[in-house]
Amino acid sequence: MAAERRASVTWNGDLMSGSGTIDEVGSGAFGPLDVSWAARSEETSGGKTSPEELIAAAHASCFSMALSLGLAKAGTPPERLRTSAVVTFVPGTGITKSALTVRGNVPGLDAVGFREAAEEAKKGCPVSQALAGVPEITLDAELDA
Amino acid sequence: MPRIVRTADVAWEGSLSRGSGVAKAGTGAFELSVDIPSRISDAAVKTSPEELLAAAHATCYVTSLAGEIARAGGTVERIDLTCTVTMDEVGEKGHLIVASEIDARARAEGIDQAGLERAAQVADEGCPFSTLIRASASVSVRAVLESN
Numbered sequence: 001m002a003a004e005r006r007a008s009v010t011w012n013g014d015l016m017s018g019s020g021t022i023d024e025v026g027s028g029a030f031g032p033l034d035v036s037w038a039a040r041s042e043e044t045s046g047g048k049t050s051p052e053e054l055i056a057a058a059h060a061s062c063f064s065m066a067l068s069l070g071l072a073k074a075g076t077p078p079e080r081l082r083t084s085a086v087v088t089f090v091p092g093t094g095i096t097k098s099a100l101t102v103r104g105n106v107p108g109l110d111a112v113g114f115r116e117a118a119e120e121a122k123k124g125c126p127v128s129q130a131l132a133g134v135p136e137i138t139l140d141a142e143l144d145a
Numbered sequence: 146m147p148r149i150v151r152t153a154d155v156a157w158e159g160s161l162s163r164g165s166g167v168a169k170a171g172t173g174a175f176e177l178s179v180d181i182p183s184r185i186s187d188a189a190v191k192t193s194p195e196e197l198l199a200a201a202h203a204t205c206y207v208t209s210l211a212g213e214i215a216r217a218g219g220t221v222e223r224i225d226l227t228c229t230v231t232m233d234e235v236g237e238k239g240h241l242i243v244a245s246e247i248d249a250r251a252r253a254e255g256i257d258q259a260g261l262e263r264a265a266q267v268a269d270e271g272c273p274f275s276t277l278i279r280a281s282a283s284v285s286v287r288a289v290l291e292s293n
Contacts, residue, residue, distance in 0.1 A: 002233040002243075003185050005196035009203040011224040015212040018221065022200050027183060029192035030175050035204045039172075041149060049174035050151055051208075051274055054201035057153035057168045061179045062194035064157040064166055072160050081157040081166075089149040094273035096148075126232055127194050130242040132280035 009035075022049075041091045052089045059098050059127045060085035066125035067102065070117045076109040080144075097136040105144045115141045155179070168197075184232075195230045195242065202245050202274050203228035209268035209275075210249060210288070217264045219256030224249055230282075242282045245275075249288040258290045 006026035012018050019036040039048035060083045071078050081104045088097040102118055109117075118141035122128055128137060152171030158164050165180035183191035207226050214221050231244040247269075251261055265288035269275045275284050 002231050003187075003193075003195060004229050004231050005189070005193055005199050006227060006229045007196060007200035007203045008225070008227045009200075009207050011207045011211050011221070011226070013211075014215050014221055015208055018211060020204065020207055020224075022204060025192065025196050025200060027189040027192050027196055029177055029183075029190065029196070030200075033174055033200075035208075037208055040208070041147075043147060043149065045151075045172045045174075047172055047174060049170055049172055049204075051201040051205035052149065053151035053153060053170050053172060053174065054197045054204065055274070056151050057155070057170060057175075057177070058194040058197035058201065060153050060155040061166055061168050061197070064155045065161055065179075065181065065184070065194075068157055068159075068164060069161040077160050079158065082154070083157070084152060084154045086150055086152045089151065089273070091147070091149070095277060124239065126240045126242050126281075127198065129238075130198070130278050130281045133277045 040089070052087045052095065055095065055131070056085040056087040056098070059087070059100065059131065062125045062127035063100055063102070063121055067118055067121035070120050071106055071109070074117065076106055076113070078104050078106045080105040095134055097138070098131060098134055099138045101140045103142055103144050109143070111143050114143050195232050198242065198278070199228045199230040199245070202230065202247070202278065205274035206247055206268060206272045209272040210251070210265060213264040213268040213271065214251065214253050214256055214261065217256055217260050219253040219260065219264070222252040222254070224251045226250070242278065244283050244285070245278055247286045249286070250291050251288060252291050256290070261288050261290045
């Protein structure tokens with residue numbers, strides 16, 4: 001079964017001094033969100049989002065769902081997973097890295113089992129597969145202390 | 146060139162089918178709920194990884210297109226663009242992002258439809274996200290010049 005998801009953006013003016021807005025998304029869950037080249041390419045974004053931040057959110061949420069599924073299938077469903085994705089963008093080169101960090105509260109599972117399940121989720125989740133061209137996708141997976 | 150780092154955090158609670166998560170942007174620009182029904186059903190009310198990818202591709206591509214129109218000698222007044230991302234089940238590979246379609250309407254001086262189409266093609270080749278997502282998805286781009 002195919003699922004289609006849609007987003008609409010408006011851009012005004014040239015690249016360097018212009019700016020854009022994510023006007024709406026199909027679900028209605030967010031928008032309008034402002035974007036600009038400066039917010040994308042400078043270290044401080046002034047509170048604006050960017051393609052890389054949206055990719056980080058997509059990767060972290062996709063990975064979390066895949067890991068939740070894998071853990072439940074193995075008979076050890078998680079109580080809570082906290083994931084962060086850090087995406088690195090080098091202007092002129094592209095997206096060079098996505099670093100996933102996950103901390104899980106998973107009753108009945110040891111650290112080795114959790115790392116294995118996380119590794120599978122990293123490999124198998126649809127966003128990881130769509131980002132297979134990123135030179136470096138890293139994973140740091142530990143159970144909550 | 147500087148390395149630009151952007152972060153998002155997700156907290157997920159519970160099982161896949163009944164659980165849900167919250168995705169927070171490092172910049173503070175958004176804080177969004179995600180869950181499985183909104184990812185796979187037609188009546189999505191929450192966002193999903195695929196919708197976030199559609200927003201990422203739309204914003205990445207629109208900056209490339211604005212740059213390429215200027216490089217071709219045109220002046221951008223306004224670009225309206227919609228990106229549609231499709232996830233599908235592909236045999237033994239399971240669920241994959243299989244397509245991303247971009248539909249752009251541009252208002253610009255100093256460029257004609259043929260020039261815009263060339264700029265749209267070059268922008269696709271130059272957009273880092275178009276390049277990446279081709280690992281699993283087809284990317285198609287349509288660009289139409291609108292009169293002022």
